[in-house]
Amino acid sequence: MLKLTPFIKKLKTILNEPKSKNLIVWNQETFTLTIHKPEELSIKILPFYFKHCNFSSFVRQLNLYGFNKIDPDFWIFRNKNLTTDLYSEFPNLFRRKKKSHDKTCFHDINFLKNQINETRNLSQRMFIVLSKILDLLSDNYNSISGLVKLVKTLSKEIFILNKVIKDPFFKRN
Secondary structure, eight states: OOOOOHHHHHHHHHHHOGGGTTTEEEETTTTEEEESOHHHIIIIIHHHHSSOOOHHHHHHHHHHTTEEEOOTTSEEEEETTOOSOHHHHGGGOOOOOOOOOOGGGSSOHHHHHHHHHHHHHHHHHHHHHHHHHHHHHHHHHHHHHHHHHHHHHHHHHHHHHHHHHHOHHHHHO
16 A cells, blocks of 8 residues: 555545535546635634645645646646546655756746736735725715714804803893
8 A cells, every 4th residue: 555645644634524525625526626715724624734724835735746726716626647536546646846947847837827816816805805995994984074073063063052151141131
């Protein structure tokens, strides 16, 4: 029996873990690994198996073991070496050897495309969150501005009322 690498052992355990079934799934028909909720996976699962909760590090490990992202909009990975069953072929998964620093193969184009797509997706998410924050700030600013105007108006009215009450002509009538 072939010895499994630590990462592959952990991946196999995570996939068999009942509480991770809605977060990360192996599709037997398409031979793909799908991560449905990356944020939850990094918070609820990764810290129990790794010394980190960094989703990017987990994806990097997947890439090192030959899993490549196949859809720029979703976290779906495929390993070209897996053609039947993930669990029976786990022993055949090895970490890729580091490439030589030859100028012709210095960068892996697919890896860079994936990184660009991930960065684009993250920036879109960050823009959405930022616009929601700005909307909330704008709503709060308008509310606070209205309150300040109201307080100023009431202060003026109170000031005038106090003047009228202290006026000697007011007391005679």
